Amino acid sequence: MTESERTARAALSRLFEPQDAAGLALVQIAGAEDALRIASGALAAGAELEREMSRLLDENSQGSGWTGLAIARKRWAPRVPDLAPARDLATMQRLGGRLIIPADELWPRQLADLGLQEPICLWWRGIEQELPPADKSIALVGSRDSTSYGSAVTGDLAYSLAQRGFTIISGGAYGIDAHAHRAALAGNPSGSLPTIAVMAGGVDRFYPSGNEDLLRAVANQGAVLAEVPPGSAPTRYRFLQRNRLIAALASVTVVVEARWRSGALNTAHHAETLGRAVGAVPGSVHSANSAGCHRLLREGGAVCVTDAGEIAELASPSGEALPEVRAGRAAVQDGLTLEDLILLDALPLRTTSSVEKLTAVAGLSADSVRAGLGRLGLLGLAESHGGGWKRSGTAG
Amino acid sequence: MTESERTARAALSRLFEPQDAAGLALVQIAGAEDALRIASGALAAGAELEREMSRLLDENSQGSGWTGLAIARKRWAPRVPDLAPARDLATMQRLGGRLIIPADELWPRQLADLGLQEPICLWWRGIEQELPPADKSIALVGSRDSTSYGSAVTGDLAYSLAQRGFTIISGGAYGIDAHAHRAALAGNPSGSLPTIAVMAGGVDRFYPSGNEDLLRAVANQGAVLAEVPPGSAPTRYRFLQRNRLIAALASVTVVVEARWRSGALNTAHHAETLGRAVGAVPGSVHSANSAGCHRLLREGGAVCVTDAGEIAELASPSGEALPEVRAGRAAVQDGLTLEDLILLDALPLRTTSSVEKLTAVAGLSADSVRAGLGRLGLLGLAESHGGGWKRSGTAG
Numbered sequence: 001m002t003e004s005e006r007t008a009r010a011a012l013s014r015l016f017e018p019q020d021a022a023g024l025a026l027v028q029i030a031g032a033e034d035a036l037r038i039a040s041g042a043l044a045a046g047a048e049l050e051r052e053m054s055r056l057l058d059e060n061s062q063g064s065g066w067t068g069l070a071i072a073r074k075r076w077a078p079r080v081p082d083l084a085p086a087r088d089l090a091t092m093q094r095l096g097g098r099l100i101i102p103a104d105e106l107w108p109r110q111l112a113d114l115g116l117q118e119p120i121c122l123w124w125r126g127i128e129q130e131l132p133p134a135d136k137s138i139a140l141v142g143s144r145d146s147t148s149y150g151s152a153v154t155g156d157l158a159y160s161l162a163q164r165g166f167t168i169i170s171g172g173a174y175g176i177d178a179h180a181h182r183a184a185l186a187g188n189p190s191g192s193l194p195t196i197a198v199m200a201g202g203v204d205r206f207y208p209s210g211n212e213d214l215l216r217a218v219a220n221q222g223a224v225l226a227e228v229p230p231g232s233a234p235t236r237y238r239f240l241q242r243n244r245l246i247a248a249l250a251s252v253t254v255v256v257e258a259r260w261r262s263g264a265l266n267t268a269h270h271a272e273t274l275g276r277a278v279g280a281v282p283g284s285v286h287s288a289n290s291a292g293c294h295r296l297l298r299e300g301g302a303v304c305v306t307d308a309g310e311i312a313e314l315a316s317p318s319g320e321a322l323p324e325v326r327a328g329r330a331a332v333q334d335g336l337t338l339e340d341l342i343l344l345d346a347l348p349l350r351t352t353s354s355v356e357k358l359t360a361v362a363g364l365s366a367d368s369v370r371a372g373l374g375r376l377g378l379l380g381l382a383e384s385h386g387g388g389w390k391r392s393g394t395a396g
Numbered sequence: 397m398t399e400s401e402r403t404a405r406a407a408l409s410r411l412f413e414p415q416d417a418a419g420l421a422l423v424q425i426a427g428a429e430d431a432l433r434i435a436s437g438a439l440a441a442g443a444e445l446e447r448e449m450s451r452l453l454d455e456n457s458q459g460s461g462w463t464g465l466a467i468a469r470k471r472w473a474p475r476v477p478d479l480a481p482a483r484d485l486a487t488m489q490r491l492g493g494r495l496i497i498p499a500d501e502l503w504p505r506q507l508a509d510l511g512l513q514e515p516i517c518l519w520w521r522g523i524e525q526e527l528p529p530a531d532k533s534i535a536l537v538g539s540r541d542s543t544s545y546g547s548a549v550t551g552d553l554a555y556s557l558a559q560r561g562f563t564i565i566s567g568g569a570y571g572i573d574a575h576a577h578r579a580a581l582a583g584n585p586s587g588s589l590p591t592i593a594v595m596a597g598g599v600d601r602f603y604p605s606g607n608e609d610l611l612r613a614v615a616n617q618g619a620v621l622a623e624v625p626p627g628s629a630p631t632r633y634r635f636l637q638r639n640r641l642i643a644a645l646a647s648v649t650v651v652v653e654a655r656w657r658s659g660a661l662n663t664a665h666h667a668e669t670l671g672r673a674v675g676a677v678p679g680s681v682h683s684a685n686s687a688g689c690h691r692l693l694r695e696g697g698a699v700c701v702t703d704a705g706e707i708a709e710l711a712s713p714s715g716e717a718l719p720e721v722r723a724g725r726a727a728v729q730d731g732l733t734l735e736d737l738i739l740l741d742a743l744p745l746r747t748t749s750s751v752e753k754l755t756a757v758a759g760l761s762a763d764s765v766r767a768g769l770g771r772l773g774l775l776g777l778a779e780s781h782g783g784g785w786k787r788s789g790t791a792g
Contacts, residue, residue: 017738017759065734074761082756153681235741237734282678282690285549285702294678297693297700304693304700306681338461338633342413345631360478363413365470 002103008032009101009121010085014229015039015076016120018241021062022072024116025053032101032120038069040080045069060116088123091204091230096219097125110134113274114248119227125203126223132167132193135315139169139250139271141264142176142257147289150257153281154179157256160308162187162194166315169250171242172197172215172224174208176256176264181218188221195222196249200242201234202226240266247271252314254279254305258292265292272301277314279305336379339364343372344381344391352388398499404428405497405517406481410625411435411472412516414637417458418468420512421449428497428516434465436476441465456512484519487600487626492615493521506530509670510644515623521599522619528563528589531711535565535646535667537660538572538653543685546653549677550575553652556704558583558590562711565646567638568593568611568620570604572652572660577614584617592645595622596638597630636662643667648710650675650701654688661688668697673710675701732775735760739768740777740787748784 009032016023016039027035029052030045037043050069057063092098100106101121108131111118138161140154158168158180168184170177181195188194197218201207203226206215218224227245228238243263247253247270255278258264268278280302283290296302305311336344346362347353353361358369373389376382383392405428412419412435423431425448426441433439446465453459488494496502497517504527507514534557536550554564554576564580566573577591584590593614597603599622602611614620623641624634639659643649643666651674654660664674676698679686692698701707732740742758743749749757754765769785772778779788 015759071761075759075764077761078752078755079759149680149682235738237738237741281681282686282693282700283681284545284679285677286545290678291702294700294702297678298706304678304690306687306690310694342631342633345629345633356474359474363411363416363471363475365467365473368471 005032006101007085008036010088010099011036011083013120014083015079018227019117021057025056039076088229095125099123111248123203123226126219134251137167137169137250139246139253140180141267142255143289144173144175146175146257150176150289151179154256155183157308158183159187164312167193168195169246172199178211178214185217185221193222197224198242198245199226200239202228202230202232204230207234243267244270248274252277254311255293256281257289259288260291262292268296278302279311279314340372340375347382347391349391352385352390354388401428402497403481404432406484406495407432407479409516410479411475414623415513417453421452435472484625491521495519507644519599519622522615530647533563533565533646535642535649536576537663538651539685540569540571542571542653546572546685547575550652551579553704554579555583560708563589564591565642568595574607574610581613581617589618591618593620594638594641596635598624598626598628600626603630639663640666644670648673650707651689652677653685655684656687658688664692674698675707675710736768736771743778743787745787748781748786750784
């Protein structure tokens with residue numbers, strides 16, 4: 001039964017554009033196999049089914065575009081003659097890949113958070129291995145025309161996160177995406193899955209062509225995924241839909257560099273909608289490629305992230321992956337009382353000063369000065385010479 | 397009566413270190429003149445006064461350090477012989493300055509937000525003119541060892557804010573402070589007060605000496621203020637206390653550049669405590685001089701600010717000073733429905749495509765394709781040639 005469902009979903013992924021609300025509602029209510037029969041016109045649908053679809057779409061706030069099954073069928077009809085799921089599955093097998101569906105063990109459970117927008121299936125190029133759960137996955141996304149700053153930061157973050165055992169999710173594009181995949185491949189210490197590229201078009205073709213070698217390496221060591229079948233062109237619409245998959249696979253989406261208007265912000269908004277953490281890397285206010293990150297920090301719920309530790313912290317807010325403690329070099333005088341700080345300020349650096357003189361300079365009683373000098377002495381901040389006092393640790 | 401109060405406050409500002417809670421409570425309860433008599437030992441204080449002081453300090457969460465008036469008097473006693481308020485006032489007059497007290501018309505009303513921590517008086521070097529209210533004042537603060545990035549951003553922000561009629565408040569130090577004052581002086585369009593330097597030491601001396609010319613210019617066109625009397629050294633304690641005045645004078649405190657540990661963060665915390673807005677300028681994650689700003693963005697309630705418009709917006713959240721609308725170059729396709737976006741993606745750039753072919757490529761019914769082509773045509777995004785359709789605006 002799973003295999004016939006797999007074949008049905010393979011066909012449906014060609015029939016429906018990603019996130020076709022009516023199609024996804026039909027699958028949820030009728031199951032994939034009957035959904036395919038109904039969508040392709042081989043099986044009639046009763047009024048009850050249509051009412052159920054309408055109800056489900058309303059529940060998911062998708063009811064506004066719903067104009068009935070007949071209209072949806074007219075939309076799907078032109079593609080029915082092109083359906084060839086067995087051919088598509090064979091193509092994937094030849095490429096060393098497979099198709100996974102929600103019923104599979106290997107299906108990433110975190111995609112269920114997409115609700116009705118969960119993809120029908122995933123076309124997967126790469127060796128069969130366990131895909132990481134959300135809390136081990138971090139999306140790094142950003143501009144295609146990355147600056148040297150963005151490239152360097154992406155490389156540092158991806159390498160360091162991969163070293164910590166995180167899988168880096170990105171979109172396989174030029175710029176930030178490519179740097180993220182490449183550094184993750186380099187940083188992966190063991191046999192765990194270093195990086196996943198989620199494509200907007202079919203995984204039979206490595207797109208863009210300039211990233212062909214990189215994406216081949218991602219497929220060999222990681223995974224290349226898409227919800228659209230082999231041969232599908234990466235249209236703008238599919239890029240926007242693909243972004244929801246990147247956001248849903250990861251527990252944290254980090255925008256490293258993005259212009260004021262950028263597809264990476266779309267991924268960040270998907271992550272926010274899913275209740276996932278969003279990080280934004282700050283940069284120069286003079287760099288147009290950081291304007292989108294700063295926009296997220298101002299307008300969105302994005303957290304300012306500057307290193308891998310801060311990102312890992314977002315991935316497990318429970319504290320499992322606390323960032324290394326920043327070497328803050330706490331100055332010893334930080335713990336002083338106000339009076340002792342005033343006294344310390346009053347102590348000369350080179351010559352010594354009498355208690356009497358210190359009372360006037362510091363504006364403290366003689367008792368307070370004597371007690372304070374004792375405390376500062378214990379801390380190694382003051383020392384006495386021939387009845388006078390000076391600061392410690394300075395030439396005298 | 398005001399003049400005798402002025403003289404008393406001049407003396408008290410030498411007797412008490414800034415924010416001496418017991419001293420400030422004494423002034424609030426007994427008035428400045430009797431407070432001076434009591435503090436200097438010329439007048440005895442009853443048990444009732446001491447109880448009132450204790451109550452007031454408790455109300456202001458300052459009761460913990462309170463050990464009674466006798467101990468406080470011992471702290472003040474060593475400075476009593478040095479009191480010479482008439483000499484201090486004459487010094488200020490000779491320098492072309494004055495002392496203002498809360499009873500004066502010229503007193504900045506926003507300092508009342510400090511409550512018990514409101515300074516006793518302000519020593520003011522510069523011409524007599526109205527000091528700006530909080531909503532016309534913006535504090536720009538940051539590292540002494542500013543980078544070229546921090547210097548450039550500070551200059552841009554201060555110049556542009558001065559041009560908009562804001563007064564720039566800073567601390568007269570090297571680095572960010574100096575750039576802020578300098579650019580404000582340059583950017584001031586009219587006769588309004590361009591910039592105020594709030595000093596940690598006495599205003600008789602321009603400190604640090606490398607900023608002498610700059611601070612002289614600030615005094616000539618703006619104002620140089622301090623709560624400590626002439627001749628006071630700028631101790632570390634006084635720097636920390638001075639920061640509360642910068643934060644209280646301005647409606648917004650912006651940290652342009654700051655290390656992980658920095659006095660500028662202290663000013664930001666004062667501003668937060670006062671309920672004032674805090675802005676932080678983002679920078680490179682590789683710059684130690686931006687680490688403090690990023691820390692504020694992560695930990696504090698700081699808002700990411702990248703230009704003068706965003707800062708002006710914080711100064712008047714009611715919308716009076718809305719930032720210029722960012723030239724977002726909204727693409728015409730942003731308003732398209734999903735179906736039309738899919739159709740637009742399916743349209744060839746160079747050759748034309750038939751409606752029938754478009755139905756298959758786009759996965760839309762023929763009716764939808766025809767209606768969509770009509771809409772795209774009206775928007776100038778699609779055009780027909782000999783029965784076929786292509787995208788508009790591209791060579792064909």
